[in-house]
Amino acid sequence: MNNTSSSDLSTLKAVVACALPFLIILVFYVIFEPENARTSFIEMLQGLSFRRATRWTRFTRHRSAFGPFSLPKAITSYDQYLETSLENITAMRNSYSRIIWSHKHVGYELGYPEKLKQAEHVVKLNAEVTRGIVDLARSELSEHPHCNTPYVQTDLGRVQESLKHFVRDWSEEGAQERGRIFEPILNVLKDVPVEQRGGMKVLVPGSGLGRLAWEISELGFNTTAIEFSYFMTLGMRFLCSPQKTLNVNQHTIYPYANWFSHTRNNEDLFRGIPFPDAVPRFGRNLHLIEGDFLEYGHADEYDFVVSLFFIDTSLNIISTLQHIHKLLKPAGTWINLGPLLWTSGGRAQLELSLDEVLRLAGMVGFRIEGEEVQDHNGDNHARLDPVSIPSDNKKRRTVECEYTANRLAMMRWLYQAEFWVGTKLKQ
Numbered sequence: 001m002n003n004t005s006s007s008d009l010s011t012l013k014a015v016v017a018c019a020l021p022f023l024i025i026l027v028f029y030v031i032f033e034p035e036n037a038r039t040s041f042i043e044m045l046q047g048l049s050f051r052r053a054t055r056w057t058r059f060t061r062h063r064s065a066f067g068p069f070s071l072p073k074a075i076t077s078y079d080q081y082l083e084t085s086l087e088n089i090t091a092m093r094n095s096y097s098r099i100i101w102s103h104k105h106v107g108y109e110l111g112y113p114e115k116l117k118q119a120e121h122v123v124k125l126n127a128e129v130t131r132g133i134v135d136l137a138r139s140e141l142s143e144h145p146h147c148n149t150p151y152v153q154t155d156l157g158r159v160q161e162s163l164k165h166f167v168r169d170w171s172e173e174g175a176q177e178r179g180r181i182f183e184p185i186l187n188v189l190k191d192v193p194v195e196q197r198g199g200m201k202v203l204v205p206g207s208g209l210g211r212l213a214w215e216i217s218e219l220g221f222n223t224t225a226i227e228f229s230y231f232m233t234l235g236m237r238f239l240c241s242p243q244k245t246l247n248v249n250q251h252t253i254y255p256y257a258n259w260f261s262h263t264r265n266n267e268d269l270f271r272g273i274p275f276p277d278a279v280p281r282f283g284r285n286l287h288l289i290e291g292d293f294l295e296y297g298h299a300d301e302y303d304f305v306v307s308l309f310f311i312d313t314s315l316n317i318i319s320t321l322q323h324i325h326k327l328l329k330p331a332g333t334w335i336n337l338g339p340l341l342w343t344s345g346g347r348a349q350l351e352l353s354l355d356e357v358l359r360l361a362g363m364v365g366f367r368i369e370g371e372e373v374q375d376h377n378g379d380n381h382a383r384l385d386p387v388s389i390p391s392d393n394k395k396r397r398t399v400e401c402e403y404t405a406n407r408l409a410m411m412r413w414l415y416q417a418e419f420w421v422g423t424k425l426k427q
């Protein structure tokens with residue numbers, strides 16, 4: 001009897017000893033790094049069960065299965081948009097209700113409770129769009145093994161960000177913001193004679209809601225948009241769907257209502273933005289790949305790669321530039337416009353300055369139009385090499401621009417983005 005209980009005790013001790021480090025790590029993560037750690041822990045568990053349950057492509061398993069931009073996360077987040085937004089407004093109402101009675105009276109005189117009601121009202125209107133996105137995703141992607149898998153933790157922030165992208169990409173309100181950044185890019189492409197464009201392939205990595213890719217396809221190029229965030233691609237599907245989007249300005253969103261800061265008045269805060277200002281369709285000239293650019297494509301396949309506000313999202317900029325170089329045909333053209341807003345906190349493996357990015361481009365095998373470049377042997381190619389004299393459209397320059405800005409806000413964030421054109425020099 002004694003022998004049995006002492007062996008039970010040692011087994012128990014051994015189990016506790018093995019489990020203890022895991023328990024300590026778990027408690028530490030959950031208590032001290034609440035949001036990120038909890039999310040990534042849950043995502044890790046979901047990822048593990050998915051790996052056991054299915055065979056899926058390397059890309060899907062690695063990035064997309066249950067990651068932050070995955071289909072289940074995006075669908076669940078859009079699906080729960082109304083509930084999570086209303087929870088936020090309830091938290092604001094609770095906060096207001098805790099002030100002393102006389103202040104509450106002042107708030108009432110200011111119309112603050114009405115303002116919260118209005119916020120609820122417009123969130124319900126936004127939910128008509130998010131519901132449409134979910135319905136379409138569930139019907140078009142019903143074959144996807146995780147189309148109906150609920151996600152544990154939704155991401156309201158990314159849904160709100162996507163709503164702002166409808167303004168940037170597909171509204172009259174966004175025309176000015178788009179104009180500044182699209183024009184330099186489209187002007188280079190317009191230099192190609194119209195009759196040659198149909199035989200040329202253009203790739204737009206990190207295509208967001210797809211307006212730039214659509215504009216390029218409208219010029220007559222065979223254009224592929226590639227984007228790994230389902231928060232974006234479900235939005236693009238919604239726009240391109242003949243079931244969901246039939247007319248110009250058919251839908252309206254209220255994208256600024258979730259953030260009361262920097263507003264001059266409530267009309268600005270709750271204003272509706274109709275979209276789309278043009279009705280796009282997938283077709284012979286416009287294709288969407290829902291996947292990772294770094295794992296996509298064949299060598300020497302594209303005439304142009306167009307990166308807009310994209311290269312700085314790379315965790316490894318060397319891989320990104322090498323991949324752009326690989327996908328281009330010999331003497332193919334890379335058009336880039338964007339800032340250098342690296343993912344911070346050590347997540348990006350390199351965070352380079354503009355000078356360094358341009359030097360890297362030379363090392364990878366690009367000649368930046370109008371620039372002195374150093375190749376991988378360390379040899380300089382002079383700025384005035386006749387081949388590298390750019391047409392005006394190809395001149396490297398700084399473009400002051402915004403990104404999903406609220407035109408009427410009391411705060412504006414201005415980028416001094418850099419535009420350049422690179423030519424693939426070597427294999």
Ligand SMILES: C[S@@+](CC[C@H](N)C(=O)[O-])C[C@H]1O[C@@H](n2cnc3c(N)ncnc32)[C@H](O)[C@@H]1O
Nearest residue numbers: 206207208226227228229292293294308309313
């Ligand atoms: C800053 S946003 C820019 C979106 C769009 N180009 C624009 O200017 O509106 C960068 C986009 O690139 C996407 N992205 C980042 N890395 C990617 C990759 N490796 N493959 C595909 N998409 C990627 C992100 O999901 C995001 O939508």
